[in-house]
Amino acid sequence: xxxxxxxxxxxxxxxxxxxxxxxxxxxxxxxxxxxxxxxxxxxxxxxxxxxxxxxxxxxxxxxxxxxxxxxxxxxxxxxxxxxxxxxxxxxxxxxxxxxxxxxxxxxxxxxxxxxxxxxxxxxxxxxxxxxxxxxxxxxxxxxxxxxxxxxxxxxxxxxxxxxxxxxxxxxxxxxxxxxxxxxxxxxxxxxxxxxxxxxxxxxxxxxxxxxxxxxxxxxxxxxxxxxxxxxxxxxxxxxxxxxxxxxxxxxxxxxxxxxxxxxxxxxxxxxxxxxxxxxxxxxxxxxxxxxxxxxxxxxxxxxxxx
Amino acid sequence: xxxxxxxxxxxxxxxxxxxxxxxxxxxxxxxxxxxxxxxxxxxxxxxxxxxxxxxxxxxxxxxxxxxxxxxxxxxxxxxxxxxxxxxxxxxxxxxxxxxxxxxxxxxxxxxxxxxxxxxxxxxxxxxxxxxxxxxxxxxxxxxxxxxxxxxxxxxxxxxxxxxxxxxxxxxxxxxxxxxxxxxxxxxxxxxxxxxxxxxxxxxxxxxxxxxxxxxxxxxxxxxxxxxxxxxxxxxxxxxxxxxxxxxxxxxxxxxxxxxxxxxxxxxx
Numbered sequence: 001x002x003x004x005x006x007x008x009x010x011x012x013x014x015x016x017x018x019x020x021x022x023x024x025x026x027x028x029x030x031x032x033x034x035x036x037x038x039x040x041x042x043x044x045x046x047x048x049x050x051x052x053x054x055x056x057x058x059x060x061x062x063x064x065x066x067x068x069x070x071x072x073x074x075x076x077x078x079x080x081x082x083x084x085x086x087x088x089x090x091x092x093x094x095x096x097x098x099x100x101x102x103x104x105x106x107x108x109x110x111x112x113x114x115x116x117x118x119x120x121x122x123x124x125x126x127x128x129x130x131x132x133x134x135x136x137x138x139x140x141x142x143x144x145x146x147x148x149x150x151x152x153x154x155x156x157x158x159x160x161x162x163x164x165x166x167x168x169x170x171x172x173x174x175x176x177x178x179x180x181x182x183x184x185x186x187x188x189x190x191x192x193x194x195x196x197x198x199x200x201x202x203x204x205x206x207x208x209x210x211x212x213x214x215x216x217x218x219x220x221x222x223x224x225x226x227x228x229x230x231x232x233x234x235x236x237x238x239x240x241x242x243x244x245x246x247x248x249x250x251x252x253x254x255x256x257x258x259x260x261x262x263x264x265x266x267x268x269x270x271x272x273x274x275x276x277x278x279x280x281x282x283x284x285x286x287x288x289x290x291x292x293x294x295x296x297x298x299x300x301x302x303x304x305x306x
Numbered sequence: 307x308x309x310x311x312x313x314x315x316x317x318x319x320x321x322x323x324x325x326x327x328x329x330x331x332x333x334x335x336x337x338x339x340x341x342x343x344x345x346x347x348x349x350x351x352x353x354x355x356x357x358x359x360x361x362x363x364x365x366x367x368x369x370x371x372x373x374x375x376x377x378x379x380x381x382x383x384x385x386x387x388x389x390x391x392x393x394x395x396x397x398x399x400x401x402x403x404x405x406x407x408x409x410x411x412x413x414x415x416x417x418x419x420x421x422x423x424x425x426x427x428x429x430x431x432x433x434x435x436x437x438x439x440x441x442x443x444x445x446x447x448x449x450x451x452x453x454x455x456x457x458x459x460x461x462x463x464x465x466x467x468x469x470x471x472x473x474x475x476x477x478x479x480x481x482x483x484x485x486x487x488x489x490x491x492x493x494x495x496x497x498x499x500x501x502x503x504x505x506x507x508x509x510x511x512x513x514x515x516x517x518x519x520x521x522x523x524x525x526x527x528x529x530x531x532x533x534x535x536x537x538x539x540x541x542x543x544x545x546x547x548x549x550x551x552x553x554x555x556x557x558x559x560x561x562x563x564x565x566x567x568x569x570x571x572x573x574x
């Protein structure tokens with residue numbers, strides 16, 4: 001097996017008495033995307049700053065292509081690109097000035113134009129960062145993370161505040177990086193984004209990893225958590241019908257739909273439909289939904305992701 | 307191979323072998339690049355220019371061209387006001403650039419995550435601090451060159467102890483910059499903006515930076531960075547002497563400020 005781009009073992013960090021990172025293990029490989037999911041304050045950003053060596057861990061080990069980013073920062077920093085959540089861009093400078101400057105700090109930078117063009121930075125290159133929208137700043141910050149031609153990229157909420165078009169551009173960039181053999185570590189709140197992009201997902205809560213696997217693997221881990229959503233007309237409530245359905249399988253009712261939980265057999269589904277037909281109610285829609293990452297998260301932590 | 311057809315990634319072998327050989331000269335080049343970037347940031351910023359150039363040089367011309375100093379009894383009748391105006395302008399220049407300007411710029415860079423971002427680049431935290439120091443040095447040299455040029459045009463002709471002036475400038479910069487960074491690295495950006503400007507006014511108006519104060523207050527401010535800088539600069543420029551006590555006071559403040567900044571400065 002090839003050397004991992006990032007390997008973290010038993011990582012711990014506390015602010016005073018508050019244990020923010022409490023024994024985390026992670027691995028990111030070249031040519032793959034690792035999504036780190038978790039609510040605010042879960043320890044995602046702290047884990048990133050420990051991983052890039054701007055903080056020293058209390059315990060545990062971080063290696064970037066085998067090197068310690070805290071002790072060997074000059075060498076690991078050449079291999080990594082970091083996009084911070086708050087951008088990290090000087091407000092009174094213009095996008096291309098910043099990128100040109102950052103490029104001069106790396107031995108083998110990407111030409112500024114190669115990032116500015118595709119990311120659409122030229123449209124607002126005459127304005128200072130202060131005068132850019134949140135989405136425009138995000139795109140400059142992404143370019144800043146990629147300018148040093150990194151082999152390992154950390155993206156902290158790369159699509160926060162982006163319009164759908166910019167988001168598609170950024171997602172395209174991330175996929176291209178993966179195709180070029182870059183390892184990508186992405187933190188996000190956005191479950192759809194994680195499902196769409198990630199090869200692997202870890203869910204962090206209170207400084208610990210509580211789930212880990214491919215997105216499909218996490219979602220399908222328990223077939224009982226699939227559910228059947230049936231749309232009804234005319235809109236209810238239909239208390240008698242719901243009672244009948246509930247006898248077949250556990251059912252929750254809205255006015256215009258019912259949700260039947262659990263791993264249902266074909267016979268159960270047929271029985272449900274027959275009961276609805278016998279009650280004289282029309283079926284407007286039937287969907288078998290797999291559990292979403294959002295459901296998984298809720299189930300694991302007992303609270304919604306946002 | 308051009309950048310266009312080369313992938314951003316690469317095999318782990320090339321990645322590590324490249325990382326294993328950090329180029330020696332790169333470190334110096336990065337600090338110079340940061341110095342250049344920070345210097346341009348100062349020179350492009352209107353408020354910084356007002357603080358660093360317009361106010362100190364305006365003070366120089368004002369004190370030299372009006373009878374204020376004579377009316378205040380600060381200089382004897384018929385004496386050259388430039389003997390006080392030039393050291394006043396030099397000291398105020400240092401306070402603007404090394405203290406107030408850097409404190410505010412660094413505080414906002416810290417707030418917006420610029421310091422954290424740069425810390426992740428090969429520049430690192432040491433390179434970042436050296437780059438800021440470099441920018442202060444460049445701007446101070448520019449300020450001094452302009453102040454001396456204006457003083458020469460106005461007819462300045464008094465003794466200058468050049469080594470004492472250089473020593474005063476170096477120690478004054480160290481003391482003020484370390485205290486400015488201490489402020490920037492520990493307080494909220496808005497508090498630094500208000501505080502660093504207020505301290506600038508106090509140093510100039512009552513801290514012995516621009517003019518020496520008589521009596522007990524003068525004795526007190528001689529032990530503050532502003533008063534010690536003012537005393538040492540007035541001795542070196544115009545009197546042509548070395549105020550050893552003031553230089554020692556500056557040295558102590560510089561050491562204390564550097565230790566405190568190293569201990570308490572927070573990047574986020």
